[in-house]
Amino acid sequence: MMTKGEETRREIVDRALSLASEVGLEGLSLGNLAADVKLSKSGLFAHFKSKEALQLEVLQRAIDRFVGEVVRPALVKPRGEPRVAAIFDRYLAWISGHERKGSCLFIALTQEYDDRPGAVRDLLVKSQRDWHQTIARAARIAIEQGHFRADLDVEQFAYEVVGIGMAFQQLYKLLDHPKAEQRARTAFRDLVARSRRPT
Amino acid sequence: MMTKGEETRREIVDRALSLASEVGLEGLSLGNLAADVKLSKSGLFAHFKSKEALQLEVLQRAIDRFVGEVVRPALVKPRGEPRVAAIFDRYLAWISGHERKGSCLFIALTQEYDDRPGAVRDLLVKSQRDWHQTIARAARIAIEQGHFRADLDVEQFAYEVVGIGMAFQQLYKLLDHPKAEQRARTAFRDLVARSRRPT
DNA sequence: GCGAAGAACGACCGGTCGTGCTATATTCCA
DNA sequence: TGGAATATAGCACGACCGGTCGTTCTTCGC
Numbered sequence: 001m002m003t004k005g006e007e008t009r010r011e012i013v014d015r016a017l018s019l020a021s022e023v024g025l026e027g028l029s030l031g032n033l034a035a036d037v038k039l040s041k042s043g044l045f046a047h048f049k050s051k052e053a054l055q056l057e058v059l060q061r062a063i064d065r066f067v068g069e070v071v072r073p074a075l076v077k078p079r080g081e082p083r084v085a086a087i088f089d090r091y092l093a094w095i096s097g098h099e100r101k102g103s104c105l106f107i108a109l110t111q112e113y114d115d116r117p118g119a120v121r122d123l124l125v126k127s128q129r130d131w132h133q134t135i136a137r138a139a140r141i142a143i144e145q146g147h148f149r150a151d152l153d154v155e156q157f158a159y160e161v162v163g164i165g166m167a168f169q170q171l172y173k174l175l176d177h178p179k180a181e182q183r184a185r186t187a188f189r190d191l192v193a194r195s196r197r198p199t
Numbered sequence: 200m201m202t203k204g205e206e207t208r209r210e211i212v213d214r215a216l217s218l219a220s221e222v223g224l225e226g227l228s229l230g231n232l233a234a235d236v237k238l239s240k241s242g243l244f245a246h247f248k249s250k251e252a253l254q255l256e257v258l259q260r261a262i263d264r265f266v267g268e269v270v271r272p273a274l275v276k277p278r279g280e281p282r283v284a285a286i287f288d289r290y291l292a293w294i295s296g297h298e299r300k301g302s303c304l305f306i307a308l309t310q311e312y313d314d315r316p317g318a319v320r321d322l323l324v325k326s327q328r329d330w331h332q333t334i335a336r337a338a339r340i341a342i343e344q345g346h347f348r349a350d351l352d353v354e355q356f357a358y359e360v361v362g363i364g365m366a367f368q369q370l371y372k373l374l375d376h377p378k379a380e381q382r383a384r385t386a387f388r389d390l391v392a393r394s395r396r397p398t
Numbered sequence: 399g400c401g402a403a404g405a406a407c408g409a410c411c412g413g414t415c416g417t418g419c420t421a422t423a424t425t426c427c428a
Numbered sequence: 429t430g431g432a433a434t435a436t437a438g439c440a441c442g443a444c445c446g447g448t449c450g451t452t453c454t455t456c457g458c
Contacts, residue, residue, distance in 0.1 A: 003404085003455085003456085004404080004405070004454085004455065004456095005404065005405065005455095008405080008406095022314055024310075024311075026226070027225070029444080029445070029446085030445080030446065030447085031444070031445075031446090039405095039406070039407090040406065040407050040408070041407095041408095041446090041447090042406075042407065042408075042409090042447085042448080042449085043405070043406040043407060043408095044406090045446080045447070045448090046404095046405070046406070047405090050446085050447085051446060051447085101314055102313070102314050103310055103313050103314070107310060108310040110310075110368075110369050110373050111223075111302055111306060111307040111309075111310045111311070112223075112310070113373070114301070114302050114368075114369075114372040114373040115221055115300055115301050115302070115372070121373075124373070125373060125374060128369065128373065128374060129374060132374075153385075155378075155382075156382055156385055156386070159366050159370065159382045159386065160362075160363075160366070160386050162366045162369065163359075163362035163363050163364075163365060163366030163367075163386065164359075164362050165362075166362055166365035166366060166369070167358055167359070167361045167362030167365060168362075169309075169313075170309050170313075170327065170361065170365070171358065173313040173314070174309050174312070174313040174320075174323070174324060174327065175324060175327060175328060175331075179354075183354075183355060183358045186352075186355055187355070187358065187359050187362065190393075194389075194393065202425080202426080202434085207435080207436095228414075228415070228416090229415080229416065229417090230414070230415075230416090238436070238437090239436065239437050239438075240416090240417095240437095241417085241418085241419095241436075241437065241438070241439085242435075242436040242437055242438095243436090244416080244417070244418090245434095245435070245436070245437095246435090249416085249417080250415095250416060250417085
């Protein structure tokens with residue numbers, strides 16, 4: 001059973017997450033957010049000790065969502081290349097983001113916090129390191145399965161996947177390029193092809 | 200000869216550009232900027248009709264700098280692969296950015312404006328399309344020179360270069376990864392290698 | 399169903415934001 | 429060098445910011 005407070009608190013963070021995708025975590029304003037969830041500013045604020053605490057919860061929720069929508073579903077796929085492909089597929093879907101209006105929060109925050117120290121940045125850094133590691137780990141498994149070359153640099157592989165994703169977001173969201181997804185998929189297909197074990 | 204007004208106006212935009220690299224164009228505040236150039240807020244404001252006008256000038260200055268530091272120096276290199284390599288080299292240098300504290304302004308603004316319509320966004324979009332085209336054009340010349348495969352998709356090539364650059368910025372500025380530059384150079388070397396005409 | 403704990407409210411704080419207006423100081427040209 | 433043009437300052441504005449307050453209404457355990 002969820003108490004009333006926990007419930008609205010959940011609502012707040014959910015709505016804040018969606019808002020933050022459009023304006024970032026710094027651009028998020030308590031007044032706007034309160035109006036959005038139909039609370040008074042003070043009523044909303046009472047749920048958090050500070051704005052930074054709220055920001056941290058929002059980022060953590062985003063991380064949970066990302067894991068739930070991108071990472072975990074891929075983990076049920078067969079080990080090796082299929083899993084790597086699933087990760088990329090979900091990653092693209094996450095970035096193009098169904099109902100999500102704004103950008104991928106993580107990519108946006110990368111810019112917002114790359115020179116703004118603090119707890120939010122620390123959590124962001126950790127999440128992004130984890131993400132690189134997740135990709136690298138999947139690639140390493142693909143090596144073990146004999147799908148990928150034994151001498152493949154899995155962290156380099158992760159680097160390039162992330163690059164493909166970021167460029168995709170720019171082409172798709174900012175430049176509104178009709179071939180954005182095709183570009184991304186081509187780049188990934190190519191990357192996988194040259195990561196495979198020579199036959 | 201430059202009139203006094205033009206001179207301080209220049210100073211303002213210069214300083215604003217450097218500030219914007221740290222806080223973005225929206226995060227830029229007239230008060231801070233005025234204090235920085237030792238003017239009163241109103242004295243500064245008198246030079247521009249609005250904040251948006253200032254933002255546009257700042258972005259235009261950034262574009263001019265980018266052309267001057269990245270594009271133009273590469274154009275003096277020999278047509279073909281050397282020029283492509285020079286573009287990438289200068290691009291990396293621009294992102295890691297000498298004295299620049301913050302991020303590459305264009306990558307940052309990509310996030311800031313990908314869902315914020317207006318003149319600033321329009322100019323940004325134009326500049327980024329130009330950038331993609333600049334890379335693609337250099338690649339096309341490399342095809343003509345017989346350096347690159349005739350069937351190379353030059354826009355795909357540009358897409359991947361941009362991706363490498365963006366991932367580099369994340370690794371370098373946010374994650375502070377010691378091998379960031381190596382990762383970027385490896386990715387590019389690989390991209391060029393598979394773009395070359397088979398011997 | 400009563401009383402305590404928790405949730406939400408409205409008013410308000412000191413600050414900062416972008417942007418006017420008016421007046422003074424400085425620059426520039428005839 | 430004087431007078432017009434320009435550059436800067438001072439001040440005030442309304443809006444909004446994150447955050448605090450005391451108060452009231454609602455939930456919940458006993």
